[in-house]
Amino acid sequence: MFCANLCIYYIYSTDMSKALHKQLPVQEGLFDWPAERPRLIGSVCNSCGNAEFPFRPFCNRCMGGRVTSVLLPETGRLWTWTVQRFMPKPPYQGSENKADFVPFGVGYIALGGEHPLKVESRLLVNDCSTLRIGMAMRLRIVKLRESVGGTEVMCFAFEPDMRAGALL
Amino acid sequence: MTGVAIVGIGMHPFGRTAARTGLQQGAFAVRQALGDAGLDWAQVQVAFGGSDAAGNADTLVSELGLTGLQFTNVSNGCATGASALSAAASAIKSGSAEIALAVGFDKHPRGAFNPEPEDWGLGSWYGEAGLMLTTQFFAMKIQRYMHEYGISEDALVRVAEKAFRNGSYNPNAWRRKALSHDEIANSPLVSDPLRKYMFCSPAEGGVALVLCRAGMAKRFQSRPVFLKAVEFRSRLFGTFEVFNPCLADELEEPPSVQTAQAAFEAAGIGPTDVNVAQLQDTESGAEIMHMAENGFCEHGEQESMLASGETNIDGRLPVNTDGGCLANGEPIGASGLRQVYEICLQLRGQAKDRQVPGGPQIGYTHVYGAPGVSGVTVLQV
Numbered sequence: 001m002f003c004a005n006l007c008i009y010y011i012y013s014t015d016m017s018k019a020l021h022k023q024l025p026v027q028e029g030l031f032d033w034p035a036e037r038p039r040l041i042g043s044v045c046n047s048c049g050n051a052e053f054p055f056r057p058f059c060n061r062c063m064g065g066r067v068t069s070v071l072l073p074e075t076g077r078l079w080t081w082t083v084q085r086f087m088p089k090p091p092y093q094g095s096e097n098k099a100d101f102v103p104f105g106v107g108y109i110a111l112g113g114e115h116p117l118k119v120e121s122r123l124l125v126n127d128c129s130t131l132r133i134g135m136a137m138r139l140r141i142v143k144l145r146e147s148v149g150g151t152e153v154m155c156f157a158f159e160p161d162m163r164a165g166a167l168l
Numbered sequence: 169m170t171g172v173a174i175v176g177i178g179m180h181p182f183g184r185t186a187a188r189t190g191l192q193q194g195a196f197a198v199r200q201a202l203g204d205a206g207l208d209w210a211q212v213q214v215a216f217g218g219s220d221a222a223g224n225a226d227t228l229v230s231e232l233g234l235t236g237l238q239f240t241n242v243s244n245g246c247a248t249g250a251s252a253l254s255a256a257a258s259a260i261k262s263g264s265a266e267i268a269l270a271v272g273f274d275k276h277p278r279g280a281f282n283p284e285p286e287d288w289g290l291g292s293w294y295g296e297a298g299l300m301l302t303t304q305f306f307a308m309k310i311q312r313y314m315h316e317y318g319i320s321e322d323a324l325v326r327v328a329e330k331a332f333r334n335g336s337y338n339p340n341a342w343r344r345k346a347l348s349h350d351e352i353a354n355s356p357l358v359s360d361p362l363r364k365y366m367f368c369s370p371a372e373g374g375v376a377l378v379l380c381r382a383g384m385a386k387r388f389q390s391r392p393v394f395l396k397a398v399e400f401r402s403r404l405f406g407t408f409e410v411f412n413p414c415l416a417d418e419l420e421e422p423p424s425v426q427t428a429q430a431a432f433e434a435a436g437i438g439p440t441d442v443n444v445a446q447l448q449d450t451e452s453g454a455e456i457m458h459m460a461e462n463g464f465c466e467h468g469e470q471e472s473m474l475a476s477g478e479t480n481i482d483g484r485l486p487v488n489t490d491g492g493c494l495a496n497g498e499p500i501g502a503s504g505l506r507q508v509y510e511i512c513l514q515l516r517g518q519a520k521d522r523q524v525p526g527g528p529q530i531g532y533t534h535v536y537g538a539p540g541v542s543g544v545t546v547l548q549v
Contacts, residue, residue, distance in 0.1 A: 026296055026297060027291050042414075051414075051417075052414055053413055053414040054291065054414075079312065080311045080312035081360075082359045082362075083360045085360075086358065089279070091284060091300055094298060118416075118417070119413070119414050120413050122299070133312070133315045
């Protein structure tokens with residue numbers, strides 16, 4: 001089943017200017033937003049090529065201080081996963097109460113390409129019978145919660161990439 | 169180099185003790201350890217202690233006596249006890265003290281820990297999004313491990329079953345009721361594939377160890393336990409640790425691997441020489457992975473070892489004979505020292521109902537904690 005507690009925005013078909021509420025990323029610099037094709041923002045070391053997420057101004061592998069900001073691939077493969085079955089205590093700030101909490105998936109997605117790495121993310125699936133290590137996944141930008149005043153706080157998440165036949 | 173011996177051991181029972189603060193549980197353990205060695209507090213020359221949530225360890229002097237000794241507080245998460253022991257042993261090895269104390273205690277509120285992202289060098293988004301949970305890390309690490317090495321859910325159940333059975337023989341354990349395979353296998357999922365009875369819980373308790381120069385050990389203890397190695401390592405680049413928003417493409421061996429290798433090298437022995445071991449079992453999967461990471465088996469062999477009872481008290485390599493973290497709970501500051509306490513009991517032949525048969529001579533302890541630290545000791549009588 002798909003989680004009810006992260007609202008999915010079909011960004012490919014929605015005109016952003018028509019969004020009812022102001023939308024802000026949970027943190028600036030994690031992903032480009034708003035954007036037609038939002039992507040996670042990482043860093044790649046100019047010396048050793050190590051990729052990291054989120055962006056950091058120095059490399060954790062060689063400790064080099066020259067890095068380049070990169071947009072990471074929006075698709076990858078599920079490397080490992082779990083399901084968060086109880087409602088986390090703060091600092092978690094979701095939109096739900098304990099009574100309506102719906103378990104959510106969490107996983108690492110292996111992103112390939114020129115600068116491969118694995119990114120930790122919430123998943124938009126929480127059914128352990130459909131999650132498989134190695135399945136194709138793709139990035140979505142979804143509503144985490146509404147702040148006072150109606151601003152929608154947006155976060156990244158991954159879901160099975162049906163276009164790639166994720167569940168086959 | 170000067171050898172180090174453990175001549176006094178003390179432990180306040182783990183679990184919940186409403187009548188005593190964490191600090192008082194620490195003082196209880198110190199008094200017991202001093203009594204075990206026949207030493208007075210005033211004879212202790214240097215002390216290292218830690219607590220994650222129950223106050224400053226050096227405040228123990230107000231419970232034990234204001235003797236003016238050097239008392240250093242240590243804080244290394246789950247490896248706090250290992251850090252205290254390592255520092256106390258170093259003081260003796262360096263010749264700056266002959267009698268030293270390592271102590272750890274804690275008292276945590278109920279429920280999972282709720283760490284703050286900023287304390288771990290992360291943006292607040294990480295916590296807000298629901299990723300700041302140690303339970304998720306443990307679940308995802310064993311999930312991947314099971315996929316790579318063919319470990320089944322049955323193995324996870326067997327680890328917990330053994331822990332609670334061993335705990336039932338341990339008067340100092342928190343959980344002293346054996347649980348059946350079915351009770352564990354049917355307990356609710358917390359974070360797939362890990363279930364309720366496969367996780368340890370934050371708890372309370374205190375442990376103290378009195379150390380001295382090896383040459384003087386017999387003065388205080390008829391059966392001293394010698395610290396053949398105490399090693400401590402932090403992580404290398406590319407390991408899979410708790411609270412990591414990203415992982416490297418090519419993973420490095422976890423810090424337990426390097427720590428274990430260093431300890432075996434320092435002690436001049438190998439894994440097959442060990443008669444009884446304590447391995448960090450924050451949850452069932454951790455014990456399984458740590459069996460291999462510490463060199464006691466190949467990856468994947470754990471499945472058959474658990475099925476045939478090789479890590480039971482009467483098995484080839486008894487693991488977590490006191491019930492481990494699963495049956496004792498985890499008072500962070502005290503947990504690593506509890507492992508050493510248990511090995512001392514086993515090597516001294518004083519473990520009673522859970523005594524490993526055949527007179528074990530060499531014991532081993534291993535802690536692993538956030539954000540990627542490991543501490544190992546090799547102990548010998």
